[in-house]
Amino acid sequence: MSRTFDCLVLGAGMVGLGAALALQERGRSVAILDRHGHASGETSYGNTGIIQSEAVYPYTFPRDALEIVNAGLNRDPRAHIRHESLASIAPALLRYWAAGAPEARERSGRGLRALVSAATAEHRKLADAAGAGALLRESGWIKAFRSARGREQGLKEAEEARGFGVNYEELDRGRLLEREPHLGAAAIGGVHFTDPLTTSDPGGLGAAYLELFRARGGEMIQGDARTLDPSGDGWSVNSEAGPVTARDVVVSLGPWSGRFARGLGYELPFFVKRGYHMHYAPRGNGGVSRPVLDYEKGYIITPMAQGLRLTTGAEFAGVDDPPSSAHIDRLEPFARELYPIAERLEPAPWLGRRPCLPDMLPIIGAASRRRGLWFDFGHQHLGLTLGPVSGRLLADLVTGAAPFIDPAPYKVERFG
Numbered sequence: 288m289s290r291t292f293d294c295l296v297l298g299a300g301m302v303g304l305g306a307a308l309a310l311q312e313r314g315r316s317v318a319i320l321d322r323h324g325h326a327s328g329e330t331s332y333g334n335t336g337i338i339q340s341e342a343v344y345p346y347t348f349p350r351d352a353l354e355i356v357n358a359g360l361n362r363d364p365r366a367h368i369r370h371e372s373l374a375s376i377a378p379a380l381l382r383y384w385a386a387g388a389p390e391a392r393e394r395s396g397r398g399l400r401a402l403v404s405a406a407t408a409e410h411r412k413l414a415d416a417a418g419a420g421a422l423l424r425e426s427g428w429i430k431a432f433r434s435a436r437g438r439e440q441g442l443k444e445a446e447e448a449r450g451f452g453v454n455y456e457e458l459d460r461g462r463l464l465e466r467e468p469h470l471g472a473a474a475i476g477g478v479h480f481t482d483p484l485t486t487s488d489p490g491g492l493g494a495a496y497l498e499l500f501r502a503r504g505g506e507m508i509q510g511d512a513r514t515l516d517p518s519g520d521g522w523s524v525n526s527e528a529g530p531v532t533a534r535d536v537v538v539s540l541g542p543w544s545g546r547f548a549r550g551l552g553y554e555l556p557f558f559v560k561r562g563y564h565m566h567y568a569p570r571g572n573g574g575v576s577r578p579v580l581d582y583e584k585g586y587i588i589t590p591m592a593q594g595l596r597l598t599t600g601a602e603f604a605g606v607d608d609p610p611s612s613a614h615i616d617r618l619e620p621f622a623r624e625l626y627p628i629a630e631r632l633e634p635a636p637w638l639g640r641r642p643c644l645p646d647m648l649p650i651i652g653a654a655s656r657r658r659g660l661w662f663d664f665g666h667q668h669l670g671l672t673l674g675p676v677s678g679r680l681l682a683d684l685v686t687g688a689a690p691f692i693d694p695a696p697y698k699v700e701r702f703g
């Protein structure tokens with residue numbers, strides 16, 4: 288027998304969980320469908336764990352020719368290119384590059400800031416309700432600099448962010464070591480963003496939000512979203528527990544959303560920026576107490592429940608290309624200079640995929656042409672941050688309430 292809900296959310300990552308909880312709060316009966324049957328063990332598990340209230344501009348493609356050449360030749364460790372995949376990803380990279388032009392960057396920044404400015408409060412509300420407040424640290428995160436040039440550039444960016452209300456403290460080496468005493472001699476100073484929340488367990492945070500959803504009467508169902516079909520005046524999927532129908536369906540399949548949308552007839556310029564993590568044991572009693580970015584080299588070490596987690600910047604490759612340890616291998620020698628890390632704790636790096644659109648804004652809202660079909664994906668580097676706040680906006684739109692921010696920047700129609 289088919290089970291029926293008002294809303295069916297596809298995907299139990301931070302974005303799907305945020306949507307499901309917000310719809311539930313508006314009195315809708317909601318089920319989440321995920322192929323794993325539990326909160327995302329995918330991208331929303333393996334990230335750096337920063338709720339990035341300081342992210343007032345998107346990460347754009349470099350504009351400087353020398354920087355592009357260096358990145359293209361894998362001379363810049365902040366990114367890693369799989370050259371064998373270049374032909375297949377070149378069109379996406381070209382659109383990403385174009386979206387980094389100054390006016391386009393300003394437009395994306397405005398769209399991003401509207402969401403980011405409400406993101407921390409939405410997490411705090413959910414974490415408190417879920418009894419998971421202890422998973423959120425309030426000590427911010429640090430960009431550590433190795434060179435005067437790096438410091439100059441990093442301070443320039445921080446100052447630009449200050450114009451939008453971002454708080455930071457400049458640290459000379461002495462003050463950096465007061466906060467993180469185990470950093471190596473390579474670090475000459477830093478910038479401390481004091482307001483962002485960070486978590487020692489992004490997967491645990493997602494699991495706590497799922498428990499909250501269940502405690503409020505929501506259902507977590509295991510099944511394959513690709514079985515979605517129109518049915519009556521709504522939608523149906525096949526799940527492990529039989530057919531499920533709903534009037535409204537929300538696509539929040541993270542990195543798998545582009546392909547899924549294509550199956551429904553939406554050709555979007557969707558691509559992924561892949562990224563890896565590896566956990567390390569601490570060296571002796573060493574450690575860091577909050578995420579610390581090695582600014583010039585472009586990776587972060589974060590204290591996590593599982594160990595000291597090194598997360599990489601972007602690897603440009605096909606979504607399904609096999610994982611490789613090349614990017615972690617390039618970064619590890621730098622990490623050993625700066626952080627008190629000892630042996631690797633896993634045999635191979637974890638691979639994640641940041642779901643991206645060229646303007647670095649998510650799609651949140653009605654899918655044009657199909658009644659009851661809603662999109663909530665493409666949260667790029669910021670899906671942990673933006674999951675709950677995107678859910679709030681989506682719930683406004685699904686229920687016909689006045690949207691709490693202007694939804695225009697996130698419409699699917701911007702891609703024609």
Ligand SMILES: Cc1cc2nc3c(=O)[nH]c(=O)nc-3n(C[C@H](O)[C@H](O)[C@H](O)COP(=O)(O)OP(=O)(O)OC[C@H]3O[C@@H](n4cnc5c(N)ncnc54)[C@H](O)[C@@H]3O)c2cc1C
Pocket residue numbers: 297298299300301302303320321322323326327328329330331332333334335336337338339510511512513539540541542543561562563564598599639640641642664665666667668669670671672673
């Ligand atoms: C290395 C790295 C570091 C990052 N650091 C940060 C950070 O510090 N802060 C931040 O805000 N963001 C960060 N991000 C980005 C963030 O992790 C992502 O934007 C976010 O997790 C995306 O969430 P999601 O719910 O859209 O996707 P996911 O978490 O990937 O969830 C998608 C879900 O869809 C399910 N699914 C897929 N296909 C199907 C199907 N056919 N049927 C059923 N279910 C399906 C999957 O099982 C999965 O559970 C980082 C990303 C990476 C890779």
